[in-house]
Amino acid sequence: MTWDMIGHHWAVGLLRRNLAQARTRQAYLICGPDGVGKRTLALQLAAALNCEEPPEPGDSCGHCRPCRLIAAGTYPDLHQLEADRLGGVLKVEQVRQLQRQLALAPFEGRWRLALLLRFHEANPSAANALLKTLEEPASQVVLLLTARTPEAVLPTIVSRCELISLRTLTPAEVAEGLIGRGVDPVQAGLAANLAGGRPGRAIRLSTDERALSRRAQIVSDLLALLEGQLGERFRYVEKMTRGGESGERREKSLEVLETWLALWREAMHRSFGASPAIGGPAGDGLVEKIARCLGPEQIVSAVEATQRTLEDVSKNANLRLAFEALMLEMPVLNRG
Numbered sequence: 001m002t003w004d005m006i007g008h009h010w011a012v013g014l015l016r017r018n019l020a021q022a023r024t025r026q027a028y029l030i031c032g033p034d035g036v037g038k039r040t041l042a043l044q045l046a047a048a049l050n051c052e053e054p055p056e057p058g059d060s061c062g063h064c065r066p067c068r069l070i071a072a073g074t075y076p077d078l079h080q081l082e083a084d085r086l087g088g089v090l091k092v093e094q095v096r097q098l099q100r101q102l103a104l105a106p107f108e109g110r111w112r113l114a115l116l117l118r119f120h121e122a123n124p125s126a127a128n129a130l131l132k133t134l135e136e137p138a139s140q141v142v143l144l145l146t147a148r149t150p151e152a153v154l155p156t157i158v159s160r161c162e163l164i165s166l167r168t169l170t171p172a173e174v175a176e177g178l179i180g181r182g183v184d185p186v187q188a189g190l191a192a193n194l195a196g197g198r199p200g201r202a203i204r205l206s207t208d209e210r211a212l213s214r215r216a217q218i219v220s221d222l223l224a225l226l227e228g229q230l231g232e233r234f235r236y237v238e239k240m241t242r243g244g245e246s247g248e249r250r251e252k253s254l255e256v257l258e259t260w261l262a263l264w265r266e267a268m269h270r271s272f273g274a275s276p277a278i279g280g281p282a283g284d285g286l287v288e289k290i291a292r293c294l295g296p297e298q299i300v301s302a303v304e305a306t307q308r309t310l311e312d313v314s315k316n317a318n319l320r321l322a323f324e325a326l327m328l329e330m331p332v333l334n335r336g
């Protein structure tokens with residue numbers, strides 16, 4: 001079994017060579033947007049490091065005990081660390097506890113592994129504590145860090161890691177990967193389109209039965225907002241953000257913004273004369289209407305404003321303020 005990844009062939013190749021030539025690095029920092037495959041790549045690397053029967057050097061078999069337990073997240077030599085919630089804070093006590101565990105010899109594997117997810121959420125004292133571990137490496141320990149961007153991580157940490165930056169894939173690559181996993185081709189095309197080049201997101205969409213009805217609601221909300229007065233737009237924000245700032249609310253907001261961004265991008269391509277994307281998004285009628293009724297400059301501005309809001313919200317900005325600013329920037333579409 002080769003590495004079970006959609007896309008990112010260069011990264012898989014690089015890591016397999018590292019392992020096959022016994023040049024495993026002490027720490028890897030895998031960067032890229034949410035859902036692009038950072039955690040999946042880290043887990044594949046973890047499996048390849050501890051697999052008991054690798055079919056080829058640098059591969060993993062997928063069925064030995066370490067391979068199965070790593071996939072299930074229950075391997076005793078794999079320690080996972082992350083902030084308490086998306087947009088939360090990774091704290092120094094968590095890093096200290098990890099350090100105590102890493103000081104011990106592996107329980108059963110060749111390597112003791114630490115998976116530090118969303119390390120951009122580490123606060124400065126947690127990052128500084130980890131730096132100590134990187135400066136005084138223990139043998140048989142590999143650290144696997146993930147983060148949105150290398151810029152969001154302490155430079156002294158980045159310089160001690162092998163940096164792997166994952167980019168978003170094309171919808172065609174994502175769709176191909178989904179079809180290879182047995183997803184119906186129409187569903188695969190749709191999910192690939194919505195996912196903005198991120199296979200993790202596409203897999204979730206293609207396996208979530210409610211994703212399509214949620215998406216239909218998000219599309220019709222956008223239409224209502226574009227045709228609505230400012231008062232209606234602000235009432236929508238009020239409803240969206242009522243009850244404060246839970247991680248769940250933030251994730252839902254990200255889904256809304258990502259869906260809107262995909263629609264605006266598709267409308268932009270359409271207004272520049274491109275033919276409809278494969279699979280055809282569920283909001284096709286709205287995309288057509290936007291491309292017909294708004295000028296290319298208005299559409300490009302809306303793409304930029306939505307993109308900016310998405311970045312702000314994923315960086316933990318105040319939800320309500322971020323959405324209100326977007327409402328002010330959205331163009332108006334005439335009813336009918």
Ligand SMILES: [Zn+2]
Binds near residue numbers: 052060067
């Ligand atoms: Zn194995």
